[in-house]
């Protein structure tokens with residue numbers, strides 16, 4: 181499952197490829213599971229929109245869409261607005277309203293920037309044709325991914341882990357009676373931190389996953405804050421070179437990986453102290469830690 185660093189990498193890769201492009205037409209398949217907004221609303225919002233930029237919010241990809249900008253060459257320039265389409269801010273509206281297209285990749289979703297001649301993969305649920313000739317294709321075999329459209333200001337809830345300050349981070353966790361690992365995974369607190377990066381952050385901060393958040397000292401929480409940001413930034417930096425693995429149709433699938441120090445290393449020696457790494461199950465998720473280095 182793509183975690184925050186992968187989604188950040190994908191957002192940057194897509195931004196490089198499609199920012200400034202205009203969505204000319206949209207095809208949506210017959211499967212309704214991935215659609216969190218009605219298909220007709222997605223089509224009406226996307227068609228004719230210019231992609232101003234792509235960014236990440238938590239684990240969501242956010243396409244900022246603009247309307248009424250000068251159209252680039254191609255048939256979009258002559259497009260006749262459909263009746264009833266003016267909620268998206270096209271002709272007929274006094275003030276063009278901008279929108280956002282939100283994509284959550286779920287477990288197996290991919291959003292690919294394709295050439296028209298690229299093979300259309302099985303489980304393609306949406307194709308957006310762009311004025312540049314490229315196509316954006318949403319492919320998702322297991323259909324846990326989600327597509328929706330919003331007016332601007334989409335808020336997935338929670339605080340952005342790479343933007344949160346020390347005091348705010350401490351305040352988020354201080355009074356939580358749950359294990360710190362569960363609190364880190366709680367998307368209403370921090371958005372986008374998943375299982376792998378939670379385990380790696382706790383290892384670097386020297387805190388066992390089962391410790392109650394509320395009994396951690398301010399210093400421990402400060403250290404954890406630093407560790408979370410460090411781990412995420414390192415992973416994003418590593419991802420920079422593998423963008424094509426995600427967004428180009430001919431790229432290989434798979435997550436780029438930080439050198440995991442604890443995640444997935446049950447029974448292997450700790451890289452710091454040689455003690456075997458342990459695994460416990462917390463709220464249905466595996467947690468990995470070093471019994472020596474983490475207290």
Ligand SMILES: [Zn+2]
Pocket residue numbers: 450451452453454455470471472473474
């Ligand atoms: Zn150790």
